[in-house]
Amino acid sequence: MGSFSIWHWLIVLLVVVLIFGTKKLRNLGQDLGGAVKGFKEGMKGDEAPGASGKLEGAAPGHTIDGEVKEKSKA
Numbered sequence: 001m002g003s004f005s006i007w008h009w010l011i012v013l014l015v016v017v018l019i020f021g022t023k024k025l026r027n028l029g030q031d032l033g034g035a036v037k038g039f040k041e042g043m044k045g046d047e048a049p050g051a052s053g054k055l056e057g058a059a060p061g062h063t064i065d066g067e068v069k070e071k072s073k074a
Contacts (some may be wrong), residue, residue: 017025 041042
């Protein structure tokens with residue numbers, strides 16, 4: 001079956017543009033780029049202070065007791 005030539009890819013691109021339109025493809029590209037950018041920023045590890053889930057002022061290895069009084073309906 002061999003590899004596709006440049007003409008095959010141009011025809012596929014033309015069909016995709018005709019089906020979806022340039023505006024929808026542009027929005028899809030922007031959404032995908034924003035998602036990749038957000039993922040990269042998340043992987044950098046630059047977290048806000050206190051956002052790591054650790055309690056400030058709590059000594060490591062100590063248990064904090066608490067009691068749940070009501071279950072909230074979220």
